[in-house]
Amino acid sequence: MTTPERIVLAADHAGFDLKEAIKAYLTDKGIDTIDVQPELVEEDDYPEIVRKGCAAVLEYDCTGIVFGGSGNGEAMAANKVTGIRCALCYSKETAQLARAHNNANVMSLGGRMIDVELAKDLVDIFLTTDFEGERHKRRIDDLETSV
Numbered sequence: 001m002t003t004p005e006r007i008v009l010a011a012d013h014a015g016f017d018l019k020e021a022i023k024a025y026l027t028d029k030g031i032d033t034i035d036v037q038p039e040l041v042e043e044d045d046y047p048e049i050v051r052k053g054c055a056a057v058l059e060y061d062c063t064g065i066v067f068g069g070s071g072n073g074e075a076m077a078a079n080k081v082t083g084i085r086c087a088l089c090y091s092k093e094t095a096q097l098a099r100a101h102n103n104a105n106v107m108s109l110g111g112r113m114i115d116v117e118l119a120k121d122l123v124d125i126f127l128t129t130d131f132e133g134e135r136h137k138r139r140i141d142d143l144e145t146s147v
Contacts, residue, residue, distance in 0.1 A: 015067025
């Protein structure tokens with residue numbers, strides 16, 4: 001997989017500092033970033049911010065990263081948006097499998113859970129891992145089925 005040229009970033013107050021660090025890291029690599037909430041807002045609500053980020057991912061047909069305190073709520077909010085497959089990533093293996101097996105188009109990172117250096121590693125893995133397809137595609141297609 002070629003590293004994407006554009007990444008959407010969305011963070012609430014708890015993920016803001018990590019988002020800023022990753023934004024600078026991506027910019028230094030020559031990757032265009034779309035920051036849906038570039039200013040720190042202490043009393044913000046992550047569901048609205050994440051929805052805006054996911055809408056931009058779909059609009060620009062690109063990859064996204066959402067940031068919060070733990071990343072859990074952000075992943076839940078993102079996965080409510082049709083067309084988004086968001087994975088909470090907290091280790092190198094979860095970042096790799098999110099792409100290889102789940103074809104995730106958004107990753108969620110917890111600013112209170114991981115440090116900046118690990119986050120950079122996870123972003124690099126997520127952005128450069130290809131979807132393996134085959135048996136995994138059948139499962140991904142099944143995710144779109146309503147009950």
